[in-house]
Amino acid sequence: MTKVSSKHLLGIKDINADDVHLIFNTADTFKEVLNRPIKKVPSLRDVTIANVFFENSTRTRLSFELAEKRLSADVVNFSAGSSSVKKGETLIDTVNNILAMKVDMVVMRHPNPGACVFLSKHVNCSIINAGDGAHEHPTQALLDAYSLREKVGDLKGLKVLIAGDILHSRVALSNIFCLQMLGAEVAVSGPATLIPKHIHSLGVKVMLDFREALQWCDVVNMLRIQMERQDIQYFPTLREYTMQYGLSRQLLEEIGKKDIIIMHPGPINRGVEITSDLADGEDSIILNQVENGVAVRMAILYLLAGKPD
Amino acid sequence: MKSLVLLNNTQVSLTLDRLAYQVFERHGDLKDTVLIALQPRGVHLGRRILEKVKAFSNKSEVPYGELDITFYRDDFRRRDGVLIPSSTNINFSIENKKVVLIDDVLFTGRTVRSGLDALLDFGRPETVELLVLIDRRFSRELPVQPDYTGRTVDVISEEKVRVDWSENNDKNEVILFSDIQNDEG
Numbered sequence: 001m002t003k004v005s006s007k008h009l010l011g012i013k014d015i016n017a018d019d020v021h022l023i024f025n026t027a028d029t030f031k032e033v034l035n036r037p038i039k040k041v042p043s044l045r046d047v048t049i050a051n052v053f054f055e056n057s058t059r060t061r062l063s064f065e066l067a068e069k070r071l072s073a074d075v076v077n078f079s080a081g082s083s084s085v086k087k088g089e090t091l092i093d094t095v096n097n098i099l100a101m102k103v104d105m106v107v108m109r110h111p112n113p114g115a116c117v118f119l120s121k122h123v124n125c126s127i128i129n130a131g132d133g134a135h136e137h138p139t140q141a142l143l144d145a146y147s148l149r150e151k152v153g154d155l156k157g158l159k160v161l162i163a164g165d166i167l168h169s170r171v172a173l174s175n176i177f178c179l180q181m182l183g184a185e186v187a188v189s190g191p192a193t194l195i196p197k198h199i200h201s202l203g204v205k206v207m208l209d210f211r212e213a214l215q216w217c218d219v220v221n222m223l224r225i226q227m228e229r230q231d232i233q234y235f236p237t238l239r240e241y242t243m244q245y246g247l248s249r250q251l252l253e254e255i256g257k258k259d260i261i262i263m264h265p266g267p268i269n270r271g272v273e274i275t276s277d278l279a280d281g282e283d284s285i286i287l288n289q290v291e292n293g294v295a296v297r298m299a300i301l302y303l304l305a306g307k308p309d
Numbered sequence: 310m311k312s313l314v315l316l317n318n319t320q321v322s323l324t325l326d327r328l329a330y331q332v333f334e335r336h337g338d339l340k341d342t343v344l345i346a347l348q349p350r351g352v353h354l355g356r357r358i359l360e361k362v363k364a365f366s367n368k369s370e371v372p373y374g375e376l377d378i379t380f381y382r383d384d385f386r387r388r389d390g391v392l393i394p395s396s397t398n399i400n401f402s403i404e405n406k407k408v409v410l411i412d413d414v415l416f417t418g419r420t421v422r423s424g425l426d427a428l429l430d431f432g433r434p435e436t437v438e439l440l441v442l443i444d445r446r447f448s449r450e451l452p453v454q455p456d457y458t459g460r461t462v463d464v465i466s467e468e469k470v471r472v473d474w475s476e477n478n479d480k481n482e483v484i485l486f487s488d489i490q491n492d493e494g
Contacts, residue, residue, distance in 0.1 A: 033397075042380065
């Protein structure tokens with residue numbers, strides 16, 4: 001009999017390595033379930049889950065919804081665009097109203113960092129962070145680490161480069177916490193304007209030279225430029241960005257880099273941060289990440305849907 | 310706590326032989342027969358029955374799978390913490406097969422109920438039979454009865470029956486544990 005150490009999944013920062021291994025081992029069994037003729041188990045049949053999305057999402061929301069349905073939970077979806085939030089309702093009121101309809105868990109994405117932490121202090125249910133602003137995106141980091149574990153086994157000593165728009169990326173922060181917890185070395189690369197000022201204090205290498213960084217790493221996780229979060233101009237043009245920090249077959253050949261695992265949290269801007277032949281090539285585990293996302297999220301939901309208070 | 314050996318190594322061995330012979334006797338050519346053991350404790354029994362059935366029937370292959378029922382339990386969210394699931398390995402369809410479901414101890418019947426639910430996700434079997442090493446017949450909470458029984462024991466709910474296998478122990482043994490005082494002296 002065992003448990004995760006937290007009632008919520010607010011960020012990787014709030015869980016420990018034992019929790020991560022428990023999530024991974026549970027995800028292994030769900031992966032097997034997903035390969036059965038009937039890809040569904042009745043575990044959460046008495047649980048209702050609300051997916052509350054204050055920000056757009058395709059992959060994460062679909063992945064959560066599939067995970068919930070394959071665990072037989074009842075699912076309600078809510079997106080800010082078509083809701084009373086526009087009429088001036090507060091976050092706590094919105095969620096408490098949802099909970100009043102006997103909802104047991106909330107999966108939330110919100111544009112403000114810390115929104116899930118705030119909510120967890122004011123409402124009485126398990127909350128899973130599906131991304132809060134530029135803060136954390138814990139389920140993405142877990143599925144990234146899970147996909148790497150599947151590909152290489154132990155992550156200890158593995159050199160992982162996260163490249164691109166680090167400043168606006170919640171994926172980067174959660175990945176850094178998660179990978180370091182599992183013993184991997186992490187470096188970041190990108191235009192100096194898109195590297196957060198004190199990121200080295202997290203024990204992360206900063207390598208502004210993308211070619212040098214590629215030489216160093218075993219794995220590269222290419223992030224998207226988050227235009228929607230950029231209020232000022234961080235680099236001259238997209239074309240120049242691609243020339244300096246875009247990953248292409250030509251670049252890998254030029255620097256003589258073989259054996260590299262390529263990841264991307266999606267959505268991909270093809271031809272900007274990565275070329276199509278690499279994204280779809282055999283070094284890429286991008287679609288494995290998506291596939292594993294459902295199993296990892298099933299594991300998280302299953303482990304957090306423990307005994308009600 | 311008092312303990313009593315219900316079946317010793319030799320007796321376990323004889324019982325396994327008998328159970329395997331009974332399966333062979335009832336299933337004949339084993340054409341559509343598949344053996345499925347319940348995780349985690351039924352698989353030690355399942356692997357032994359499989360070897361013996363193969364030996365008695367002179368067949369090199371009898372389909373055998375291992376089924377985990379954790380996600381089908383009826384007490385999820387009614388107990389603290391969660392149970393860690395074991396792996397499921399069934400890489401064949403059980404559609405129209407004659408399934409022999411195998412577990413070590415039949416107690417309340419709830420595990421078998423979950424097992425039946427889990428099994429149906431792999432197809433619609435023609436028949437399902439239940440094989441157990443130990444049947445605690447007065448402890449049932451659901452109407453489940455075995456088709457092949459190693460030994461029937463009459464014990465009360467507070468007493469524990471444990472099956473030790475040579476993988477984890479030095480020999481195969483079935484032990485009854487009891488902390489009930491015997492007033493009759």
